[in-house]
Amino acid sequence: MPVRLKRPFLRLSPAERRIWDAYPTGAWVDLRSGDDETDDPANGAGWGPERTVRAEVVAALLLGARQPEPGRSAGLRLAGAHITGVLDVSDATLTGKLHMINCYLPGGVSLVDTVAVGVRLRGCEIARIGAAGCTVNAMLDLDGSTVHSGIRLDNAHVKGQIRFAGLRLGIGEAARVPDGTPKDVRRKLSEEELRERGHRYGQWALWAGGLTVEGGAFMRDMRVSGGLRIIGAKFLGGIYLQRSVITATGPYAIQADFMEAGAAELSSGFQATGTIRMRNARVNGVLSFDGASLRAPGRVLHLSHAQLDELILRPASIEGEVNLAYSRIGVLLDAPADYPDGVYLNGLVYEALRGSAWSVADRLTWVDKDPYGYRPQPYEQLAAWFRKIGHEQDARRVLLAKQRRRRHTLRPAGRTWGRLLDLLVGYGYRPWLAGLWVAVLLAAGTGVFASVPPTQIDPEEVRVFQPFVYTLDLLAPVSVFEQRGAWDPVGWTRWLAWTLIASGWILATALIAGAARVLRPGPSS
Template identity: 80%
Template sequence: MRLARPFLRLTPAERRVWDAYPSGAWVDLRTGDAEADDPANGDGWGPERTIRAEVLSALLLGARQAEPGKTAGLRLAGAHVTGVLDVSDATLTGKLHLLNCNLPEGVSLTDATTAGVRFRGCEIERVRAARCTVNGLLEFDGSTIRSGVRLDNATVNGQFRLAGTRLSSPEGTQKASESVLQDVRRNLSEAEMRDRGLGQSQWALWAGGLTVEGGAFMRDMRVTGGMRIIGAKFNGGIYLQRSVIEATGPYAVQADFMESGAAEFSAGFTATGTVRMRNSRVHGVLSFDGATLKAPGRVLHLSHAQVEELILRPTSIEGEVNLAYSRIGVLLDSPSGYPDGVYLNGLTYEALRGGDWTVTDRLSWVAKDPYGYRPQPYEQLATWFRKIGHEPDARRVLLAKQRQRRHTLRPTGRIWGRLLDLVVGYGYRPWLAGLWVAVLLTTGTVVFSAVPPTQIDPDEVRSFQPLVYTLDLLVPVSVFEQRGAWEPVGWTQWLAWTLVASGWILATAMIAGAARVLRPSPSS
C-alpha cells in the first residue's frame, strides 16, 4: 500500500502501535513512575517512547484495516508524539484515545468527521478542530492545552468534556503583536484573519457556533484567557462548577446568542473579566450561586436574554450587572448581588425569590440603575407585589417611583410633586389627607373657641359653633352657611384664610391623587 511505504522503518514503539491498531488494543509506554510519566516532561522522553505523528495519522486514515470481528482504534498511553497529529478533512471510523501523551506540536481535526476522540491527561500545544463533526465523546479531561482550542462551528453528537483541564490562550506566533496585526489587516479580510488564527490571542476556547448534543462538562478548569462561545448550542447544558477563568482581554466568557438546556457558573466558579451572555437562551437554570465575579465596569452582561430560572447569589461580585430587557421566569437573588449597580429597564419576571429581601431592599435595587430613574422597573416590581397579594407593598413601590420621578421634573413640577407627596402621598397614602383635615379642624376649633368671630348681621339670630365654622372654612364650597355669617377678628383672620387655602389644596391634591391611582398602569 502506498500509505505504508514511508513507514518501512518503524521504531519499536511505532511498531507496537502499528500492530495494535487493527484490533484496537492499548499500547502503554509508561514506566509506572508518576514523575517520569508526567506528560509535562514529555520532551525529555527517549526514542523508546517517541512516535511520529504521521504514523498515527496514517493509521487513522486507513493504512491498516480492522481485524475480522474487531474494531480498529488508536489507544495509546505515555507517548511523545512529534509533529502535528493532522487528520483534517478526513472521515475516521476508528476511535482515537490518547492517555498521558505529550503532543508539543498540537492536533488538527479541522473539517474532519470522526468517531469518539479522547485526550485524557495529555500535554498538547494546540487543538484545531473547526467545523469538525464528532459522532461520540470529545474529551480533554485533565489535559493541559497551552495555546487554546478552536472548535468554531463544530458538532459534537455526544458529550464535550474539559473537566480538570488547564487551558491557555495562544502564545508565540499565534499571539501576534499589535504592530504585526496592523500590517496584516491591510492585506487580509476579517474572515481570512480568523482562518489563520490571527486576532484570537485573548481566547483560550474559540468555539462560536459549536453544537453539543450531550452535556458540556467543564468543571474544575483553569483557564488563562477567555472563552468565546457566541451562538453555541449546548442541548444537554454547560457545567463550569469550580472552574477559574482569568481573562487576558475584556471578556472571561463571551456567550452572546448561546442556547443551553442549563448553565452552571456556580459552586466556586471564578471569573476575572466580564461574563457576557447577551441574547442568550437558557431553557432551565442559569446559576451563579457561590460564584466569584470580578471585572472593571460591567461584570455580568445578561441583557435581552430569556432564562427559565436565574440564580444570582454569588459569594463575591465586583462590577455592574446588566439584566435590561431580559425575560426571566424565576429570579432568585440576594441584596448583596448588585454592589456596583444594576440595569433593570425592560426586565420582566414571573417570580422573585430570596428570603433575605425586604421591600426596602427591593426599592434600593430598582434605584441602582446607573442611567438614573426608569419607570418600568418600579411598575414591574409593583405588578409582582400585586400578583402575590401584597397591595400595600405595591403602593409603596409606586410611591417611591413618583418620588424618584420628581427629581427629573422642572422646578414647578418638583414643587407640585412635593405638595402632592406631603398631602396625599401622590394618592397612594390617602389617609394623609384625613390626618391634615383632623389637625386643621382641631386647631381651628380650639382657636375660634378662644377668640370667637363677630357676627356680620347682628339682627340675625344665630348661635356660633366653632367646629362647624372651621369645617365650613375647610370645605371649598360653603355647606353650613357659617362662613358668610361670621367674620374672624384680629390675627385669627390669617388662620381663617389658611384654612380656606388648605381646603382648596387638599381637595385638589385628593382629586389628582385619586386620578393617578385609578389610571391603569402601563404594566397592567
C-alpha cells in the same frame, strides 16, 4: 531489524510497528515506563525513540491505511507516546476512534472539518487543537490534559458529551493567527496585521462560536488563561463549570451572546476574572452563580435581553456592575446586597423573587442602584410582583418611593408640587394623610373661632353660630352649610379663615391628583 514497508512509510520504528499492528483490532499500546514522574507528559520532550511516533503514521491509520479485522472495532488506543509533527487529519472521515492517554503532542492536533467517531485525549500535553467545523459522533474528551495554545471548536458538532474536567488551557502565541492561514500568507502579514489578529484571537483560550453539543458539556475544575468565546453555542444537555478558574487576558472571561443551554452551572467555587457576557442568552433551566467569585473592572456580569427559567445569583464575592436590563427571568434568587457596584434593571421582568430574608427597604435600595439613575419600570415591576403575592401595602410603598425618586428629575416647579403632594396625600398612596390634615385644621379653626367668634353679616337673620360647622364650611372648596356667607371673621382671625379656604382647595386638588395617579391604567394600578 526495522520492517520495510511501501511508501510513504519505508520504515517503522518498533513503537510505530506496535501501533500499526494493534490498530485493526483496536488494542491498547502502552509505551509508559511505570514511573509516574518519567511518564508525566510535561516531561515528554525527554522521552527517547522507544516512545516516539511520527504524526503521519498515526494520521495514516486513522485515514484507513489499515482495515479493521472482521468482527473487531478498529481504533488508535495509545498511552505514553511522543507524537512528533502535527497530527493533521483535517477534511477527513476517520475510520476508527482516537484515544490517547498521557501522550505528548508538541506539534498540536488539527481536526478541521473532520468527521470522527470519538476523540479522547486524556491527560495529554498538547500544543494546540484546531477543530473548527469538526463533527464528533460520540465523545470529545480532554479530561486532565493541558493545551498550551488554545482550542478552536467554532461551528463544531459534538453528538455526545464534551468532557474537559481538569483541563489546563492557555492561549499562547499559536492562537494569535487563526487555523487555516497558509504559511505563505503568514509570512506576508505585516506587524500591524499580526497585532490586529492577535487582538482578535489572542485573548481567547477557547474559540467555539456556533458549537453544538447534544450531550452535557462537563468542564469542571478547569484552569484557563484567556477567555471562552462561545457565542451562539448550543449546549442541549447543559454546561457545567463548577470550580473552574478563568483568568481573562482581554476584557472577557466568557463571551456567550445568543448561547442556548439546558442549564448553566457557573457555581460551587467557580472563579472568573473578567466580564461574563451572556447577552441574548437563553437557558431553559437554571443559570447558577451560587458560591462563585466574579471580578471585573466596570461590568462583571452582562445578562441583558436574556431569557432564563431561573437565575441564582448568590456569589461568594462579586466586584463590578451587573446588567439584567430587558431580560425575562422566571425565578430570580438573590439578595439585594449581592450588587455592591450597581445593577441595571430597566426592562427586567421576573415572575418571582426568592432568596434569604430581605425587607421592602432592601429591595428599594436594590432598585436605586441603577447606574443610569431613575427609571420607572423597575419600581412598577417590583410593585406588580408585591401585588401578585397579595402584599398591597408593600406595592403602594414601592410606588410612593418611585414618585419620590422621580421628583429629583423634575424642574423646580415640579419638585415643589411633588413635595406638596407627598406631604399632603403621599402622592395618593397615603390618602389618610389628607384626613389627618383636615382633622388638625378643623380642630385649630374650631378652637380659635370659639374664642374669637365672627360677626353676623345680617343682624336681622336669626342664626346660632357653630364654630365647628363654620370651620368645616371654610375647608370645603364649595360652601355646603351656608356658614361662610353668614359670618365675617374679625381681626387677625381673617388670616386663619383665608388659610382654611386655601388649604381646602389645596387638599382637594391633591386628593384628586393623587387619586388620578393611583387609578390610572398601567402597571402601577
